[in-house]
Amino acid sequence: MKKFYYILLLSFMLLGFSADAQRQRPNPGEIEAQKTAFITNNLDLTPEQAQKxxxxxxxxxxxxxxxxxxxxxxxxxxxxxxxxxxxxxxxxxxxxxxxxxxxxxxxxxxxxxxxxxxVSPQQILKLKRAEEEFKRRLLQAMQRRRKN
The missing domain is CATH 1.10.287 (Helix Hairpins)
Known part of the structure; x- marks a missing residue:
C-alpha cells in the first residue's frame, strides 16, 4: 500500500510540476492530491485509518x-x-x-x-513534519518552475 501511494505521489509530481511548466501556478486540486498522497505515505496510513x-x-x-x-x-x-x-x-x-x-x-x-x-501517537507526531516537508518541496518545485 505504501508503494502505491509513493508511486501515486511521484506521478503527480512529475505530471503537475514538470509537464505543465507553462502555467504560473499548479492547479489547487493537483496540490491537494499531492498533499494527500504525501501525508498518507509519510504517516503510513492504512486504508481504514485514511478513511477516518x-x-x-x-x-x-x-x-x-x-x-x-x-x-x-x-x-x-x-x-x-x-x-x-x-x-x-x-x-x-x-x-x-x-x-x-x-x-x-x-x-x-x-x-x-x-x-x-x-491514528497512533507516532503518526500524529509525524503529521507536522510531513506537512512542513510537503510545503518545503512544493515551494522548491514552484521556484524551479519560475526559473524555467
Missing part, C-alpha cells in the same frame, strides 16, 4: 485556512496603506494577530484530540 483521518484533517485545514485568510486580509490592508496606521489601529491589528495565533493553536489542539482514536 482525512475528513477530520480536511475540516481542520478548512478552519485553519479561514484564520489564515483573515490574517492575510488584515495585513494586506496595512500594506495597501503603505504601512501607515495609527497607534490605535496598530494595537487593534496586534490584538487580532495574537487572537488568530491563539485560534490556530486551539485548532491544532482540537485536531490532535480528534485524531487520538484514529
Amino acid at each position: 483521518f482525512w475528513p477530520i484533517y480536511n475540516a481542520s485545514e478548512k478552519r485553519m485556512e479561514s484564520i489564515r485568510r483573515q490574517q492575510r486580509e488584515a495585513l494586506m490592508k496595512v500594506r495597501l496603506n503603505g504601512g501607515a496606521v495609527s497607534d490605535s489601529e496598530a494595537w487593534d491589528l496586534i490584538e487580532n494577530l495574537m487572537s488568530w495565533e491563539q485560534s490556530m493553536l486551539d485548532e491544532r489542539k482540537n485536531l490532535v484530540a480528534q485524531l487520538k482514536g484514529v
